Amino acid sequence: xxxxxxxxxxxxxxxxxxxxxxxxxxxxxxxxxxxxxxxxxxxxxxxxxxxxxxxxxxxxxxxxxxxxxxxxxxxxxxxxxxxxxxxxxxxxxxxxxxxxxxxxxxxxxxxxxxxxxxxxxxxxxxxxxxxxxxxxxxxxxxxxxxxxxxxxxxxxxxxxxxxxxxxxxxxxxxxxxxxxxxxxxxxxxxxxxxxxxxxxxxxxxxxxxxxxxxxxxxxxxxxxxxxxxxxxxxxxxxxxxxxxxxxxxxxxxxxxxxxxxxxxxxxxxxxxxxxxxxxxxxxxxxxxxxxxxxxxxxxxxxxxxxxxxxxxxxxxxxxxxxxxxxxxxxxxxxxxxxxxxxxxxxxxxxxxxxxxxxxxxxxxxxxxxxxxxxxxxxxxxxxx
Numbered sequence: 001x002x003x004x005x006x007x008x009x010x011x012x013x014x015x016x017x018x019x020x021x022x023x024x025x026x027x028x029x030x031x032x033x034x035x036x037x038x039x040x041x042x043x044x045x046x047x048x049x050x051x052x053x054x055x056x057x058x059x060x061x062x063x064x065x066x067x068x069x070x071x072x073x074x075x076x077x078x079x080x081x082x083x084x085x086x087x088x089x090x091x092x093x094x095x096x097x098x099x100x101x102x103x104x105x106x107x108x109x110x111x112x113x114x115x116x117x118x119x120x121x122x123x124x125x126x127x128x129x130x131x132x133x134x135x136x137x138x139x140x141x142x143x144x145x146x147x148x149x150x151x152x153x154x155x156x157x158x159x160x161x162x163x164x165x166x167x168x169x170x171x172x173x174x175x176x177x178x179x180x181x182x183x184x185x186x187x188x189x190x191x192x193x194x195x196x197x198x199x200x201x202x203x204x205x206x207x208x209x210x211x212x213x214x215x216x217x218x219x220x221x222x223x224x225x226x227x228x229x230x231x232x233x234x235x236x237x238x239x240x241x242x243x244x245x246x247x248x249x250x251x252x253x254x255x256x257x258x259x260x261x262x263x264x265x266x267x268x269x270x271x272x273x274x275x276x277x278x279x280x281x282x283x284x285x286x287x288x289x290x291x292x293x294x295x296x297x298x299x300x301x302x303x304x305x306x307x308x309x310x311x312x313x314x315x316x317x318x319x320x321x322x323x324x325x326x327x328x329x330x331x332x333x334x335x336x337x338x339x340x341x342x343x344x345x346x347x348x349x350x351x352x353x354x355x356x357x358x359x360x361x362x363x364x365x366x367x368x369x370x371x372x373x374x375x376x377x378x379x380x381x382x383x384x
Contacts, residue, residue, distance in 0.1 A: 003071050004049070006052075006053035006056050006057055006066060007053075007057070009028075009049055009050060009052075009053040010024045010025055010028060010050065010053050010054065010057070011024055011028070012024045014067065018058070018060070021054065021057050021058060022054075022058065025050065025051075025053075025054040025058075028050045029047065029050055029051065029054075032046045032047045032050055033047055034047055056073075124247055124248040124249065124251045125247050125251050125252050125253075125254060126153070126244050126245035126246045126247040126248070126251065126252065126253045126254035127153075127244060127245045127254045128244045128245075128254040128255050128256070128257060129150065129152055129243075129244045129245060129254065129255075129256045129257070130256075130257050130258075130259060131148060131150055131256060131257070131258045131259070132258075132259050132261065133146065133148070133226075133228070133258050133259070133260050133261070134260075134261045134262075134263055135228060135232070135260060135261070135262055135263070136262070136263055136265075137262055137263065137264075137265040137268060137270065137297065138297065139228065140228075140230070140231070140232050140233070140260075140262045140323070141230060141297050141298065141323055141324065142230055143227070143228055143229050143230035143231075143232075144228045145225065145226070145227050145228070146225075146226050146228060147223060147224070147225050147226070148223075148224050148226055148258075149221050149222070149223050149224075150221065150222045150224060150243070150256060151219065151220070151221050151222075152219070152220070152221075152222055152244065152245050152246075152256075153217040153218065153219055153245040153246055154217060154218060154219075154220050154222070154245075154246050155216070155217060155246040156209060156211055156212035156215070156216055156217055156218045157211070157218075158209050158210070158211035158212065159209035159211065159212060159216060161216045161217070161246065161247075161249070161250050162205075162209075162216055162249070162250070163205045163208060163209055163212065163214040163215060163216035163249070164205045164206070164207055164208065164209060164214070165207045165208065165209050165210060166207075168206075168207065170201075170203035170204060170205050170206075170249070171203065171204060171205075171206060172202065172203060172204075173195060173197050173198035173201070173202055173203055173204050174197070174204075175195050175196070175197035175198065176195035176197065176198065176202065178202040178203065179195070179202060180194065180195055180198065180200040180201060180202040181193065181194060181195055181200065182194075182195050182196075201248075201249065203249070216246075216248060216249060217245070217246050217248070222243070224240065224243060224256070226238070226240070226258060228260065229326060229327065230324045230326075231273070231323060231324040231325050231326035231327070232260050232262065232326060233260070233262060233270075233272075233326070234260065234261050234262045235259070235260070235261075236259075236260040236326070237257055237258070237259055237260075238257070238258040238260065239255050239256070239257055239258075240255060240256040240257075240258065241255050242254075242255065243255065243256035244256050267295060268297060268334075270323060272323070272332065273322050273323045273324070273325050273330075273331070273332025273333075274322050274323070274332045274333055274334070274335065275297060275321070275322045275323060275332065275333075275334040275335070276334070276335050276337060277294055277295070277334060277335070277336055277337070278337045278339055279292055279294055279304075279336055279337065279338060279339065280338075280339045280340075280341045281306055281310070281338050281339070281340060281341065282340075282341055282343070283340055283341065283342060283343065285306060286306065286309075286310045286311070286338065286340040287308065287309060288308055289305075289306055289307055289308030289309075289310070290305075290306050291303050291304065291305055291306065292304050292306055294318075294336055296318070296321045296334065297321070297322075297323070297334070298321075302318055302321065304316050304318070304336050306338065310338050310340070311338075311340065311367070312338060312339050312340040313337060313338065313339075314337070314338045315335050315336060315337050315338075316335070316336045316338075317333050317334070317335055317336075318333060318334040318335075318336065319333050320332075320333065321333060321334035322334050
């Protein structure tokens with residue numbers, strides 16, 4: 001099959017400048033690269049065609065030869081062009097690799113961490129740390145100040161984080177010339193890898209610090225004062241900026257994140273800013289009414305009136321006796337839930353009185369009467 005015109009392959013006119021040809025090649029190579037077109041079986045052939053066209057037109061002398069003789073200029077028998085071209089098509093693997101390297105960063109910039117600029121980066125941010133803190137419900141109500149001890153990697157005091165003895169600056173890596181990456185030719189492709197000498201930092205330490213072994217950081221235990229605000233809940237996260245691990249090569253430190261867990265309470269249960277307190281009352285008090293004294297989370301006491309005829313599960317609200325909202329926003333309420341208690345271990349006299357009370361209270365149990373009326377209707381419906 002006859003070869004397509006190289007200008008048509010790149011989508012440029014014959015009067016296109018060298019910059020226009022290069023720009024067109026970059027665009028086409030990026031679009032047609034096989035790694036980005038795994039579902040297109042013709043991508044590799046089209047990619048090769050684009051590279052062959054660019055190899056022929058990128059050089060002024062080779063372009064002039066192509067304009068005069070066409071594809072025959074690179075068949076090996078056209079003097080100047082043939083002598084420079086080597087094998088037909090790509091002009092040899094070396095010429096193709098040179099052309100390909102011009103746009104390597106454009107093609108793979110998204111995959112190698114931002115290209116050459118990031119490879120030169122000497123400093124890197126330190127890791128973030130997590131600290132789990134458990135507090136009581138009372139501490140969550142009032143807020144609390146805690147001193148914690150956190151093991152972490154801090155900047156070496158001997159070398160001031162450089163990793164070199166006496167604080168000397170690291171030197172440029174001779175293997176990658178400070179790029180942090182090295183390239184190797186593997187057949188058709190040029191492959192870029194992290195430099196094995198400097199591990200991608202672009203620098204090496206000639207005389208490592210004896211204290212930190214050249215790492216620039218050393219492990220120690222930091223003592224930090226932490227203010228836990230009132231109203232925190234389980235899962236609340238508090239960030240201490242710059243209190244994580246020290247960065248590499250003078251990079252910024254990471255952050256410390258404190259995750260709060262509020263312990264269960266023996267009296268109160270919590271739902272957001274609302275507190276619940278289950279209070280047992282005697283059967284007689286629930287029937288006759290009265291008052292009960294209940295605790296509040298602030299350590300105080302409140303008297304709650306129990307209406308006559310109260311049933312288990314009845315709730316009364318104490319406004320403003322709940323938890324504070326985090327970062328302001330008012331105070332929640334406390335709900336008192338009654339639990340009517342059945343007496344146990346009765347004396348003979350108590351049993352006699354309850355038996356007499358039961359005979360006299362047939363008409364005073366509305367819930368029982370309603371339930372058994374429904375049961376009777378259910379049975380009648382089944383037999384009918």
